[in-house]
Amino acid sequence: RLAVTTSFENSGLADVLLPAIKADTGIEVQLLVVGTGQALRLGEAGDVDAILVHSKAAEEAFVSDGYGTHRRKIMFNDFVLIGPADDPSAIADADSAVDAMRRIAEQGGPFVSRGDDSGTHKAELQLWAAAGLPVDGFGPSYLSVGAGMGAALNTASGINAYILADRASWLNFGNKGDLALLFAGDPALFNQYAYLPVNPEKHPSVRNDLALQLEDWLTGETAAELINGYEINGEALFVFNAQP
Amino acid sequence: MIDIWEGLQAAFWLVVTFDAELWAISLRSLQVSLSAVVVASLIAIPFGTFLAVQRFRYRRLAISIMNALMGLPPVVVGLMLYILLSRSGPFGVLGLLFTPTAMIIAQVIIITPLIASIAHQAMRELWAEYHDLLISLHTTKWQRIRTLIWDGRRNLLTASLAGFGRAIGEVGAIMIVGGNIDNATRVLTTAIALETGKGDFALALGLGFVLIGLALAVNIAIHWLSRTEREGRW
Amino acid sequence: MIDIWEGLQAAFWLVVTFDAELWAISLRSLQVSLSAVVVASLIAIPFGTFLAVQRFRYRRLAISIMNALMGLPPVVVGLMLYILLSRSGPFGVLGLLFTPTAMIIAQVIIITPLIASIAHQAMRELWAEYHDLLISLHTTKWQRIRTLIWDGRRNLLTASLAGFGRAIGEVGAIMIVGGNIDNATRVLTTAIALETGKGDFALALGLGFVLIGLALAVNIAIHWLSRTEREGRW
Amino acid sequence: MSNLFPLTMTDCVVRRQGKTVLGPVSLTVDQGGPTIIIGPNGSGKTTLLRVMHGIERLSAGAADWAQNDQGRQAYVFQSPIVLRRSVADNLRYPLQLIGVAKAEIEVAATAWLDRIGLSDIRNTRASRLSGGERQKLAIARALIRDPDVLFLDEPCANLDGHATREIEALLQETAAAGTRIIMSTHDMGQARRLAQDVIFMIAGKVHEKGAASDVLATPGTPELQAFLNGDIVT
Amino acid sequence: MSNLFPLTMTDCVVRRQGKTVLGPVSLTVDQGGPTIIIGPNGSGKTTLLRVMHGIERLSAGAADWAQNDQGRQAYVFQSPIVLRRSVADNLRYPLQLIGVAKAEIEVAATAWLDRIGLSDIRNTRASRLSGGERQKLAIARALIRDPDVLFLDEPCANLDGHATREIEALLQETAAAGTRIIMSTHDMGQARRLAQDVIFMIAGKVHEKGAASDVLATPGTPELQAFLNGDIVT
């Protein structure tokens, strides 16, 4: 059993990987799609055999507290800034992600935040911090919605707001409304996914053998091909970067 | 197990420290759900009574549909309402999406069939008892409905309380149409969902206990006010 | 608006093409919810009847609590059950987490108070009618309960159907304890939630319409079988 | 106020579950003194009264008043139906229905409470009355609207000798004031005291009818003779 | 089978809502012929019977049988309570409660259906019976367990002359077979025909009692004299 974040599931990559995993290794992976925090808790409780998330600090704490055996980078994708197609804050012309955030703040939003302590939310907060803008100074135009990526995108679409999303979720998102991808490409927006097997010493019931087998597969060549080759609307989403 | 204990502790501290945000969220929960119950009862009770009183051709079918609508999945209700209320939808101009009003509308849709169904069942018994007399007194349809509602008001309480229970604990629909926006549309259930997603189970449980306490308080208050049980049976 | 129309189309195509996955998910939904309704009815109906028949000191309080438990928020139920069933929880060894059994348990907890409450209200009326006779015939408590359940079975149907409605549309609790695992614990409501998150409203609505159709079919089938309305009133 | 009479019944038949409960009966009821319906248990007296009052569905035939104003008819049922309200509220109810002014209602209710001797318990719930008190309440409630036709189905079955005399006196007054009285009874003494016309029923059919002085004094058929003697009649 | 008798009532008082409905009454009931309770409407006859049977809560005093076996007592209520079942099932019910074998139940039910003349409609729902048929059913249901004591509250109020005679004959047989009969009635003729002892009640108190031959022939008080004449008594 593997706990993954909503952004991973929403990307659709799972639908490509799971059948291949089954064909190559015979492992039937059961995906639990939850928030990052909840994924970590499922791992701590030993209810899943491994987790696949993107939130570096929390992952390191997970390993150092002994819940995970180690952390293995698998791949990364990037975050993108989404907003109303007419782009009132003109962030499409911004020269960095931080600059884009400043422009949104100046124009007065509205901006939708995941607000759920997920990897995406943490990345967003880092950007605000780098821009020197305290989040609680925005007032009502900063909407902390406390929901998954898809739900947050739905909210942004409903009120035509700016939002930080991962590229995969955005491309797969069906309810685009008047939203458009406005800014992307800044390295500050890279988003590293890591694989963490749950420590079998803490929870003898976890299938560490399968978790390791899966890790081998995920870091192997087939996975690399599939991940790098995964496209939506002709756009590659993920970059495989596991160290063999 | 440790989590449940921590949850109780969290609930305790939240309550004794009069946490301002908790208050705001709880009040919003109460306000939304009570409004929904009042509106839904005003629709559902007369309708359920009408179905008990009136024989018409498709009555059985109407009752079956009403019962089936008790199973309206909240997410679907939320979704449809979202589509209708979103800016590109037909009611977009009203600007109701992500407001407490939208949440009330969603809850009304969800609990109306439940209240109507329970009300119908309660009123059927009473109608069997009153049938001959009210027919003989040459009452209008509307007088019959009013008489049944008035004389059966104690039984209708269960219907409304069931509706309240479902409303206050509901999360799927109001998450979609309310958006769980901090300081605007966040209520207890959506806050609980959020904390669960974050993995803060203790806080989530703490909020859950506050919610259960709230539901209990409302029920006891209403029971006490109506003295349903004290006055005994007819 | 376009979405709702697309949803209907999606539902239509899903159904007419006998989509294998849709079948599996729908069957699992039915199986989980019907099991939950059966188990919950077996607990709730005798209990609700007992509360109607027996006077005891804390009866009013018990009824209030039962009514309040109708408002048990599903997410909280899911969370507590998760903590209990988790590997590190007291029942972890049973390995029930993320299985349909766990989902059934969650739904039983959620709908039992609802069924008990409606059953109690229905049985109170009947008990008022039968009270003197059953006391005079020197019936045991258990015989009274059995007589009321048997003679009031038509009214109890509303209670079970309300429970079914709530169970089949429920998502918050089963998402947490079931995990929405493809091919294992995914049911209609969790699938809808998933598609909503992806923004695929047409598919989500399509599944929603299938779910509503399912609820309607179950209700009509049960009504037809029991002929509640055909046999008329007593 | 135009005339309700006559009531014309042509080949009225009431069938229930394949069994002919009444008829065929053809009758004309015109203005006149009290008509008393007698006959064995299950002979169809209640059914005939209900057909005349227009509250029983006919399987064949027709029963029509010259003027169709059911509001000017009143009916006292065999087992009195009391509303789940106080004694006084039961009396107020028929007047409230037709929008009589509050003050007038109070005057009428007080007068009738005195007349039937229930003033002391005017605020008791009607369901707590003794059998006889309930019957008197039902009669008063039927008379309070001052109907043109009054149907009574064994009105004195639960009354003591004194109350029976009182009710008989009341009915005679009422008849003298122009109200047409049609009543069933098992008390042959009462029939003799009140009847101007008699209808004798057996097995759903009118077996004999005519002026009371003729029919009761010199029965035209052996069946009526036997019935008056208290022998078996079928 | 040991002896139930005597029943000893000491200063029994029943108060309801501040009003003394019965008592104080002190009485001893021993084996013997039928005891008939007479008195005006609302004088407490029903309440006294219920106290004797042990189904009315006493506000003061005590009513105890020598042997406390309520299963050997039976009670026929003033307005017959019928179960929502068929006529035959109503008769079977008391025997089913005490676990009589199926075959035996059928024999008894068939015999009683014949005896009360309801064999033809054995499968009709009891609620559809005419007033008199219902009353006969209730009496048969009380007698089917062959009780030691039989209470009847105005059992012939809805019966025709022939049925009344039949029931009286039945009661006399039953009494001859050793069943103690205690019954209220408003029919003084019936009281004279059946009574061995008479209890005359006014305003909740036993005003006069004794052997029927004495009491009814030479009333000891002006109140009883007036009551027997059908004059007002309070």
Ligand SMILES: Nc1ncnc2c1ncn2[C@@H]1O[C@H](COP(=O)(O)OP(=O)(O)OP(=O)(O)O)[C@@H](O)[C@H]1O
């Ligand atoms: N819905 C029904 N289904 C079957 N039989 C019925 C129904 N309604 C009435 N009956 C039968 O019709 C017959 C006539 O009933 P009705 O009540 O008119 O008699 P009644 O003369 O008023 O008798 P009583 O003196 O006992 O009140 C009865 O035998 C009764 O069982």
Ligand SMILES: Nc1ncnc2c1ncn2[C@@H]1O[C@H](COP(=O)(O)OP(=O)(O)OP(=O)(O)O)[C@@H](O)[C@H]1O
């Ligand atoms: N729960 C109650 N609350 C108030 N008053 C009550 C209650 N129960 C009975 N009473 C009153 O007690 C009195 C005696 O009632 P009971 O039924 O014993 O009279 P009864 O002699 O059987 O009269 P009837 O001949 O009319 O049947 C009545 O006046 C009735 O109104």
Ligand SMILES: [Mg+2]
């Ligand atoms: Mg009748």
Ligand SMILES: [Mg+2]
């Ligand atoms: Mg009485």
